[in-house]
Amino acid sequence: MRFLFKTHYNQDIDHLKHGGDRFWYGLLLVLAAAAPAALGTFYLGELNLVMIYAIAGVGLMLLVGYTGQVSLGHAAFLAIGAYTHSLLLGAGLPFLLSIVAAVLVSALVGAGVGWIALRMTGIYLAIATLAFAMLTEQTISRAEWLTGGFRGLAVPQASLFGMPLTQGWQHYYVTLTLLVVTLLAALNILRSSTGRAMVAIRDSEISAESVGINLAVYKTLAFALSAGITGLAGALFAHRLGYLSPDAFTFLISLQLLLMVVVGGVGSMRGVIYGALFIGFLPQLLAIARDTLPPQIAQAPGLEPGIFGLILVLVILFEPQGIFGRWLKIKSYFQLFPLYRRATHRRQKTYLRTERLR
Amino acid sequence: MSYLAVEDLSISFGGIRAVDDVSFAVEEGEVFAIIGPNGAGKTTLFNLVSGIYSPDGGSVRFAGRDITSLPAHRIAPLGLARTFQNIELFEHATVLQNLLIGRHVHRRSTALSHLLFLPAVRREELEHRRRVEDVIDLLELAHYREQRIANLPYGVRKVVEVGRALCLEPKLLLLDEPTSGLNPEESEDMGFWIEDINRDLGVTVVMVAHDMGLVSRVAGRVLALNEGRVIAEGSAAEVQKNPAVVDAYLGAD
Ligand SMILES: Nc1ncnc2c1ncn2[C@@H]1O[C@H](COP(=O)(O)OP(=O)(O)OP(=O)(O)O)[C@@H](O)[C@H]1O
Numbered sequence: 242m243r244f245l246f247k248t249h250y251n252q253d254i255d256h257l258k259h260g261g262d263r264f265w266y267g268l269l270l271v272l273a274a275a276a277p278a279a280l281g282t283f284y285l286g287e288l289n290l291v292m293i294y295a296i297a298g299v300g301l302m303l304l305v306g307y308t309g310q311v312s313l314g315h316a317a318f319l320a321i322g323a324y325t326h327s328l329l330l331g332a333g334l335p336f337l338l339s340i341v342a343a344v345l346v347s348a349l350v351g352a353g354v355g356w357i358a359l360r361m362t363g364i365y366l367a368i369a370t371l372a373f374a375m376l377t378e379q380t381i382s383r384a385e386w387l388t389g390g391f392r393g394l395a396v397p398q399a400s401l402f403g404m405p406l407t408q409g410w411q412h413y414y415v416t417l418t419l420l421v422v423t424l425l426a427a428l429n430i431l432r433s434s435t436g437r438a439m440v441a442i443r444d445s446e447i448s449a450e451s452v453g454i455n456l457a458v459y460k461t462l463a464f465a466l467s468a469g470i471t472g473l474a475g476a477l478f479a480h481r482l483g484y485l486s487p488d489a490f491t492f493l494i495s496l497q498l499l500l501m502v503v504v505g506g507v508g509s510m511r512g513v514i515y516g517a518l519f520i521g522f523l524p525q526l527l528a529i530a531r532d533t534l535p536p537q538i539a540q541a542p543g544l545e546p547g548i549f550g551l552i553l554v555l556v557i558l559f560e561p562q563g564i565f566g567r568w569l570k571i572k573s574y575f576q577l578f579p580l581y582r583r584a585t586h587r588r589q590k591t592y593l594r595t596e597r598l599r
Numbered sequence: 600m601s602y603l604a605v606e607d608l609s610i611s612f613g614g615i616r617a618v619d620d621v622s623f624a625v626e627e628g629e630v631f632a633i634i635g636p637n638g639a640g641k642t643t644l645f646n647l648v649s650g651i652y653s654p655d656g657g658s659v660r661f662a663g664r665d666i667t668s669l670p671a672h673r674i675a676p677l678g679l680a681r682t683f684q685n686i687e688l689f690e691h692a693t694v695l696q697n698l699l700i701g702r703h704v705h706r707r708s709t710a711l712s713h714l715l716f717l718p719a720v721r722r723e724e725l726e727h728r729r730r731v732e733d734v735i736d737l738l739e740l741a742h743y744r745e746q747r748i749a750n751l752p753y754g755v756r757k758v759v760e761v762g763r764a765l766c767l768e769p770k771l772l773l774l775d776e777p778t779s780g781l782n783p784e785e786s787e788d789m790g791f792w793i794e795d796i797n798r799d800l801g802v803t804v805v806m807v808a809h810d811m812g813l814v815s816r817v818a819g820r821v822l823a824l825n826e827g828r829v830i831a832e833g834s835a836a837e838v839q840k841n842p843a844v845v846d847a848y849l850g851a852d
């Protein structure tokens with residue numbers, strides 16, 4: 242076990258708390274940067290996709306895992322980011338500016354949705370966001386003059402600093418950079434009063450109000466942040482797709498994003514990465530499984546969403562803290578070996594809360 | 600003008616008048632207790648004063664300002680903090696985070712500067728941390744600093760909630776049954792802390808309590824409620840002897 246002697250409050254504020262952290266995260270970054278040299282085009286592309294998912298996951302995690310507001314409609318923000326970016330690129334805006342614009346437009350729409358849904362929580366919020374996503378999908382398919390509807394919209398080729406982005410490794414580095422930037426920004430939010438206000442709302446709205454947190458402002462802000470970040474992922478996703486059409490942003494995508502957050506571990510940014518890896522490589526696992534299953538099952542329509550839903554339910558029932566929680570348990574098992582007790586991680590008694598006030 | 604002046608405050612839920620024409624005044628610097636049998640309307644009164652509910656009638660003035668129709672999040676920055684009878688902490692956060700959340704009204708930086716964590720934000724965070732550590736020292740919470748609320752025993756949670764309220768640096772503190780569910784030693788400590796908070800930090804305290812021992816020890820004046828109405832007001836000894844109060848408690852048993 243590691244005992245950390247702290248000599249300054251800064252040590253609690255810093256992202257990397259000690260030498261070990263700096264070493265491992267540094268190594269991870271070096272490995273990620275070296276990946277294009279080691280991986281073939283296919284796996285590099287898959288890794289790129291995983292990182293795009295991870296960016297969207299960071300956005301959704303801020304909302305679901307830290308503010309406690311469920312969204313079943315985040316595919317819509319992915320779509321808004323993707324379409325805004327493609328249209329603006331097509332209109333001749335430089336790559337980076339168009340990305341920023343995509344983030345801002347998504348954030349603005351997110352703020353609107355958040356503001357409208359202010360009084361809703363839990364399942365009602367989930368349904369409202371789902372309705373919003375369906376509305377967005379419909380709008381995109383109807384607004385043919387702008388989006389090309391179901392005929393689709395070709396994503397223009399981007400160029401960065403005068404260099405056309407044609408190769409997989411170029412996109413990979415763009416995504417990697419933006420993922421790191423996004424993670425840092427999200428972690429910065431979480432270690433300041435804005436992030437704490439979000440956590441407060443998640444755990445007790447009535448207490449949050451009583452310490453002076455304006456619920457309307459912070460919920461709207463959380464939605465805006467979450468949507469903006471997901472919009473960023475959408476812009477990158479557009480290049481991956483190459484061709485946008487409304488059926489690339491269906492309910493299944495929203496479900497996948499939520500699955501990523503829940504499976505990774507609600508309330509942890511590291512969980513987002515685990516969740517993204519899981520989501521990214523799940524379709525491949527499913528494809529392999531398909532070959533071995535009897536055709537009646539393997540060809541059944543709705544197999545994928547069915548399995549996603551099933552995993553979601555199982556995780557919530559048996560490992561509410563997701564992969565990240567499981568990892569913590571495994572780690573402490575080895576640290577305490579042979580003294581680990583099953584009860585170590587069991588949640589202690591909970592006490593009555595003021596039901597009347599909800 | 601009194602520091603906290605409640606006048607003719609009323610609220611009904613369905614048919615029940617939970618708080619019915621209640622008036623009282625609290626002076627700056629005193630410890631004021633509110634007693635009454637179960638269902639008397641004490642918690643509802645706190646919810647009205649702190650802005651969780653808005654009243655059907657009457658008014659609340661605090662430090663010379665009419666706060667009757669202000670929402671809770673606008674009342675807290677004026678220097679009013681509270682605790683809850685059934686503990687409303689941020690369960691999945693640590694003690695330290697809970698206390699830091701209590702500093703929300705003292706934030707100076709904007710969300711945009713938080714994204715970048717500018718040097719000014721770090722300076723502000725360090726300042727918050729120092730203030731929080733003062734509260735941790737006062738309430739002897741150092742041992743629990745990094746623990747999640749969900750893993751804490753009940754007695755410690757009660758103390759953390761008082762600590763969170765203190766982190767607002769309030770001028771007026773509303774405590775809803777600060778000793779309920781505590782063992783005798785914990786209650787004793789809580790009594791001392793309430794005295795310290797009042798005397799050393801200069802915070803005016805209004806507390807709901809069932810424990811008459813605590814009330815007579817720390818409270819200067821006592822208000823007794825029953826079925827939403829004021830039935831007595833005076834020193835602890837006077838109120839305890841008041842026939843209406845005796846009746847209310849016997850009737851409730
Ligand atoms: N949100 C609400 N909706 C409906 N009725 C309520 C609500 N809040 C309080 N009441 C009712 O108002 C009355 C007063 O309740 P309150 O919680 O204020 O009593 P109390 O004096 O705090 O009692 P206790 O000593 O049990 O804490 C009760 O009859 C209660 O049922």
Ligand SMILES: [Mg+2]
Nearest residue numbers: 641642643684
């Ligand atoms: Mg009560």
